[in-house]
Structure formats: C-alpha cells, structure tokens
Amino acid sequence: MRLSLEVQCCSAMPPDADEPMPATRGVHDLGGASGWGRVPYEPDEPPFHADWERRVFGLLGAVTSATARRPGEFRYALERLHPDDYFDNGYYGRWLAGFEVLLDEYGVFDLSDLALRVSARTEQALGDITRASPALRVAPVADRVSSMLPPDRPVPAPQRRTVRRDLAEPPRFSTGDRVVAPTPTQPGHTRLPGYVMDKPGTVAKLHPAEVLPDSTAHNRGERPQHVYCVGYDARTLWGDDAEPNATVYADLYECYLTAAQSD
Amino acid sequence: MHDDHGHGHHHGEHDHGRHAASSPGVRVEALEDLLVERGLADRERIDATIQRFEDDIGPMIGARLVAEAWADAGLRRRLLSEADAVVAEMDIRGAEIEHIEVKANEPGVHNVVVCTLCSCYPWALLGLPPNWYKSPEYRARVVREPRAVLAEMGLHLEADTELRVWDSSSETRFLVLPERPVGTEGWSVERLVELVTRDSMIGVAHAADPGGQ
Numbered sequence: 001m002r003l004s005l006e007v008q009c010c011s012a013m014p015p016d017a018d019e020p021m022p023a024t025r026g027v028h029d030l031g032g033a034s035g036w037g038r039v040p041y042e043p044d045e046p047p048f049h050a051d052w053e054r055r056v057f058g059l060l061g062a063v064t065s066a067t068a069r070r071p072g073e074f075r076y077a078l079e080r081l082h083p084d085d086y087f088d089n090g091y092y093g094r095w096l097a098g099f100e101v102l103l104d105e106y107g108v109f110d111l112s113d114l115a116l117r118v119s120a121r122t123e124q125a126l127g128d129i130t131r132a133s134p135a136l137r138v139a140p141v142a143d144r145v146s147s148m149l150p151p152d153r154p155v156p157a158p159q160r161r162t163v164r165r166d167l168a169e170p171p172r173f174s175t176g177d178r179v180v181a182p183t184p185t186q187p188g189h190t191r192l193p194g195y196v197m198d199k200p201g202t203v204a205k206l207h208p209a210e211v212l213p214d215s216t217a218h219n220r221g222e223r224p225q226h227v228y229c230v231g232y233d234a235r236t237l238w239g240d241d242a243e244p245n246a247t248v249y250a251d252l253y254e255c256y257l258t259a260a261q262s263d
Numbered sequence: 264m265h266d267d268h269g270h271g272h273h274h275g276e277h278d279h280g281r282h283a284a285s286s287p288g289v290r291v292e293a294l295e296d297l298l299v300e301r302g303l304a305d306r307e308r309i310d311a312t313i314q315r316f317e318d319d320i321g322p323m324i325g326a327r328l329v330a331e332a333w334a335d336a337g338l339r340r341r342l343l344s345e346a347d348a349v350v351a352e353m354d355i356r357g358a359e360i361e362h363i364e365v366k367a368n369e370p371g372v373h374n375v376v377v378c379t380l381c382s383c384y385p386w387a388l389l390g391l392p393p394n395w396y397k398s399p400e401y402r403a404r405v406v407r408e409p410r411a412v413l414a415e416m417g418l419h420l421e422a423d424t425e426l427r428v429w430d431s432s433s434e435t436r437f438l439v440l441p442e443r444p445v446g447t448e449g450w451s452v453e454r455l456v457e458l459v460t461r462d463s464m465i466g467v468a469h470a471a472d473p474g475g476q
Contacts, residue, residue, distance in 0.1 A: 028380055028381060029379070029380060030379050030380075030399050030402040030403040031377075031379030031380070031402065031403065031406045031407075031430065032379075032403065032406055032407045033399075033403040034403075035403075036399055036400040036403040036404055037400060038400060038415055039395050039398060039400045039401045039404070039405075039412060039415060039416060040394065040395050040398050040400065041395045041415070041416045041417075041467075042393070042394070042395060043417075043460075043462060043468070044460070044461070044462070045393035045394055045395060046393075047316065047317065047390060047391035047392070047393065048317070048391075049394065050288070051288070052286075052287050052288035052291050052292075054313045054317075055291045055292070055295055055309070055313075056287070056291050057312070057313060057316070057391070058308075058309035058310065058312045058313045059291070059294065059295060059298065059304060059309060060312075061308070061312065062298055062303055062304035062305075062308075062309070063298070063304075065303075066298075066303050075380075075381055078381065087399065089287045090394060090397070090398075091382060091394065091397040092287070093287050096287050096290060096291055096294070099294060100290070100294070103294075108301075108303070109297055109301070113297060114290070114293055114294060114297060117292075117293030117294075117296060117297060118285050118289050118290055118293045121289050121292065121293065122285060122289055124285055129285055132285065162361060163361060163434050164361060164362065164434075191380060191432045191433060192432070193379050193380055193430060193432055195379070195406060195407075207362060207364075207433060207435045208361075208362050208435075210361075210433060210434055227433045227435070229435075237406075237407075238407055241407070243408055243409065243410045243411070243426070244422070245422075245423065245424070245425050245426060246409055246410070246425075246426040246427075246428065247425070247426070247427050247428070248406050248428045248430060249427065249428065249429050249430060250430045250432045251430070251431070251432045251433035251435050252432065252433070253433065
C-alpha cells in the first residue's frame, strides 16, 4: 500500500467535451438545478433495496481506513466522479465508484486486480471491465493553493475524534449581520453550495467551530473556522420564480463570508 | 452567474454505451473479496455494521426524543436550545451527530431538511437515509420549490405558512420536531412514539394521525 498522504491522480481520459462543468459547481452541487422531475418518494422506504447496497455500506469503514481518512476527503472523491458514475446506480453506486477511485489513487490495489475478479464472475472481457472503471474517468484532485486559504490556527487537540474545535479568536460576524459568500476563486472541495454564491444573506446563528473541509480534503491542514447558519430569503435566491414566504438556511465556514453591502 | 447546469438533461441519456460498467453487485463482491484477502476488511465486522444499521439504529431513536419532548415542555425547550446536551444525557451516540439542532414545527411555521451537496443526515438519530432523500430530484428542487415538492409528496401546507429549508452544508445535523397531533392529550410517551414517523422528522410529512392507531 502506498502511504503517501498526497492523493495521486491517475485520470487517463479527458472529460467529455459535450459535458462542460462550471469550475465552481461540480456534479454534486445540485441545489436549485433545473431539469429534475418528481422526487422518487416512497413513504417508510427501507434503507437498502438490494443486497449489494448493504455490502457497499458495510465496506465504508474498511475503505476509508485504508484511504480517505481526512475530513471531506471521501466526499471530494465522490464530487470528482464522472456524472455516469455519480448518478447511474444511486447513492451506494456512487459510494462504490468512490471506493474504486480511492483504492486506486492510494495504490491499495491495481485496477487489473479488480478487473480479474469481475471477469471471473462475468462473461465480460478484461479490457472492457478495466475501461469502464470509474478510476479512469475521475477528475484529478485540484491543486489547492495554501496561500489562498485562511491561515491555520493550531488549537488543542480534542479528546475524541471530532471535527469540532475550540477557537480562541472571536467570530467575525454576529447574528443579524448581512453577509455574502463570493464564488470561490480556486477549484476543489468546498461546502459552499453554488446556489448561495454571491447572494446576500443574514446570519441566523453560530454553530460550533469546525476544521475547514476545503483544506483538510486537500491535505492542507485543519484551519478551523467559525461556522454560521446563514438565512437566504427565497426571492434573493430565485428571483421572481421564488415561492412566497420561504427561507433557505445554509451552514457556512467563516472564510467563505464577507460583509454584504447594505441594501 | 449560476445558471442551471442541466444535469437533469444528462440523466437518462445513456445510449452511447461508452461507460457501461459491470453491475455494482459483481463489482462490490470482487472488491470485498480483495479487501478481505489483503486483511483490510473483515466479513464479520461488515456484517455487524450492516446488522446494526438495519436493526438497532433507526428512526425509533429520534422518535423517542420527539415523543418525550411532546410530553414534557421543559425537555422540549432544552431540545430546541441545547439538543447536544439532551442527546448526551439520553446516551445516544454514534455517527453523524457531531452537533444537532432541532427545529420545531408549529402553527404557521414548517421546517424541512436537505443536504444539497451530498446526503448528510443524522444517522445516530434516524438511521440511514431513504433513497428519496439522497435523490438528485429532492436535493435539486427542495431548496428552490419546497412547497411544490412537499405537495407532491403529499404534504399540503397553508399558503401563509412560513417555510424554513435547512441545507446541511456543515457538520451540524438537523432534526425536525413535528407538531403533536391533536387528539393525543394524556397519551403516554410509549403511545406517542408510534406516531412519530421518520419522514415527519425530516419535515416532509406530519406526524401520523392518531385516529389511525
């Protein structure tokens, strides 16, 4: 097993030219996207619909222990998937594709190891199986420039495994402050939903401070941040299409936010 | 600006066949075998994890919290202001409850929870999320047209009801405290628990009708 902490990229195929993806909105960043139909609602739906979904779920701990151990890293692997791998087999299909990507990127095993096993169970040719691997069409890990991240602030290590941190610095914003989160200037993992970018909102509440996934997912340190619950009037987000009397709240890390111009 | 990026149009267009991967069932079997052979996974632990989330960790944990809060005004106040302390006192532990916030539905106010960026969900309180919660349809639409989505799912809200949509974009997880159904005065916590559905704690349904009990 390769124990390098830097995730290696192995994308051998160019992304489809007919599927342009804005740099700041990945395949996963779905809030507000149009073109989606009825929610496939099933009251009292069970957590699994097939045994393979159970097996994928059961493997999460083993795979992430061997690969993506930092906060945000597994999510970022899913965000880099080709849209087919992200959508085609639902949530657990997305996890399975993410597992294959991570195990390959960390060098835990080779794509051909897996292809041999699959081939032994199916009539499929080895080459076809390998070519269909999510690891061959995953987007590479973006280069995250440390100087464009907020400074790291070492804090005492918590007693247990948690993303929460106690910050000595007071929060920059208070409840009621008007804030805006500009569109990020560098690609990579973020928890800033695209639909609130550049829109003014109001701080509704402070949450406990957390390590910054935009940094940890890229192995750039914890850089803990205050976290704010920011409320957005639906009309601010969706204009004339907005439903009346609705507010959408997103939880945003302090470094995403600047003071909004008064309006 | 952030134009729609048309994933919905992409979905379903798979006539090119270039990316026909093997079935996930075959792939996960192969992957599990490899991990087990290399000592990176243990089948008994995998089985135990699955069993725990199918049998032991589920909506009944959150339902108990809700029913207790319906029955005890003091607990309700604390659950709404310091849910982490209440959860700890009740010895509820596990994944995805680093910080819990409980949002109360009341006359004129309705709360609904989503995770637009992935599928964050309070596992230790509600178990694993249902498929619809993780679907692109729900994630894309419930922030943009919550009233329409809820109506499609069978929940019709008054036009003047204020809707609050909570997008779980940090490690905070949300639980909706549904309104206590009328006609349950004097009910024991044990009876009340039966009315608290998972979907009512996500905010896409009311608690069950006591008449149906």
